[in-house]
Every structure is written in structure tokens, then in C-alpha cells.
Amino acid sequence: MKRHALSTRIWHWANFACLVILFMSGLNISNAHPWLYWGERGFHPSEAWLAVTRFPGWATIPGYYSLAGAREWHLAVAWPFALLLAFLWLAILINGHFRRDLMTRRREWRGSAIAADIRAHLRFDFDRGDAKFNFLQKLSYGVVLGILLPGMVLTGMGISPGLEPIMRPLSDLVGGRQSMRSLHFILAWGLFGFLVLHVALVLVSNPVKQMRAMITGGRDAA
Numbered sequence: 001m002k003r004h005a006l007s008t009r010i011w012h013w014a015n016f017a018c019l020v021i022l023f024m025s026g027l028n029i030s031n032a033h034p035w036l037y038w039g040e041r042g043f044h045p046s047e048a049w050l051a052v053t054r055f056p057g058w059a060t061i062p063g064y065y066s067l068a069g070a071r072e073w074h075l076a077v078a079w080p081f082a083l084l085l086a087f088l089w090l091a092i093l094i095n096g097h098f099r100r101d102l103m104t105r106r107r108e109w110r111g112s113a114i115a116a117d118i119r120a121h122l123r124f125d126f127d128r129g130d131a132k133f134n135f136l137q138k139l140s141y142g143v144v145l146g147i148l149l150p151g152m153v154l155t156g157m158g159i160s161p162g163l164e165p166i167m168r169p170l171s172d173l174v175g176g177r178q179s180m181r182s183l184h185f186i187l188a189w190g191l192f193g194f195l196v197l198h199v200a201l202v203l204v205s206n207p208v209k210q211m212r213a214m215i216t217g218g219r220d221a222a
Helices: 008-031 068-096 099-103 109-121 135-159 168-173 175-203 207-217
Strands: none
Touching: 008 068, 008 175, 008 207, 068 099, 068 135, 099 135, 109 135, 135 168, 135 175, 168 175, 175 207
16 A cells, blocks of 8 residues: 555645745745734834844745745745645545544543653654554644644735735734734744754655655555
8 A cells, every 4th residue: 555645745745846935935025024013004113023034035036036026926826835735635535544644543642642752753763653653743744734734825815915805804813914914924934844844854764765655655564
């Protein structure tokens, strides 16, 4: 049996490409007004809860400051990104991947089980027994698939000029448009943090095998 279904692998790499473009074009957009606010409005740096650093050209798309160009890249990739997420959720619910491999069980939430999982990670012991993922992996994937990625889509829609009126109830729920913008920024960096951790764990746990499995599908242990 393939360890990673074709639908999961397609989404994994397509989503990675989308995230890179969205993140780097988002940094260029951030350079246009590098201050974040809570509430409905915010214009002056003195009102900001956070002053964001300006990002260099090598970290942005395009590689020079262009708010219009960055927005074109951002909006062009935002819809494929959202549709890919819907595709993944549909696929993992239909093929049973979510119920079988990603959904945590009550026994896994016991403090002793969580502590044992953390100790195993600290020892770089990633043996999962018969399971495809251990508890911390399930938890992190759940946060990414259930909170960070959908949150990026919803907050992005909330600050998109064309969709802002439709998203007004959600925007009001979090305190206003500037709150949505701040949450979009926080979620983006949350995904960046997950990506760094994800890559680091791949590098310390047989990276060649992991990469090959995510390209060819690999196979579960007999």
C-alpha cells in the first residue's frame, strides 16, 4: 500500500509552490505599510501594535518593491491555494486518510502519552509503531490543515477589496478589517514556522527516504 496517496502528494507539492509565492509576494505587500493594527481602522504608526521590518528584495516577489506587482502575484495564486485546500479536505475525507491516520484518539491526549511522545522527539526517535503518524505529528498537521490554512483563506478574503463586503460578519467577529489583516500576518508566519520545523525534522529522519516517499508515494511497512 502506498504510504502517501497520489492526491496527498499532488496537494503537498502544489501547496508548497503556492505558499512560497504567497509568502514572498506578501512580504512585498507588507513593505508598502509595515505596521499592524487591531480593530477596524489604523493608519498611523503610533497606533500600531507591531512595526514589521522591511524585507529585502531577495525575499520578495517581485524582487523589487512593487505593490501592484506583488498584489497581482498574490491574488493570482490565492485562488488555486484555496481550491487546493478544498481538494485535499475532500480527498482525505473520501479516502479515509483523515479518519485513519490524522484524527487523534482519546488515549493519545493523556499527559503521560504526550510526555512520552515529546521525549521520543527530543531523542530523535520517530518510530511510530503501526501508526502512520505519532501524536505530535497528528496535532501539528491538524493545526495546519484545520486552523492555519483555512485561516489564511478566510482572513485573506476578509481583506480582499472585492470580497470584503461578503466577509463583513467574520471581520466584525474578530474586531474589524485591521484585525483581519493582523491575523493574516500572524497565520502566515505560523505557517512559515511550521515549514521550518517540518523541514528540520525531515532532515534528521532519513531525508532521502522521506523525499522519495513524498514523490513516489513510498510504501507502508509490511
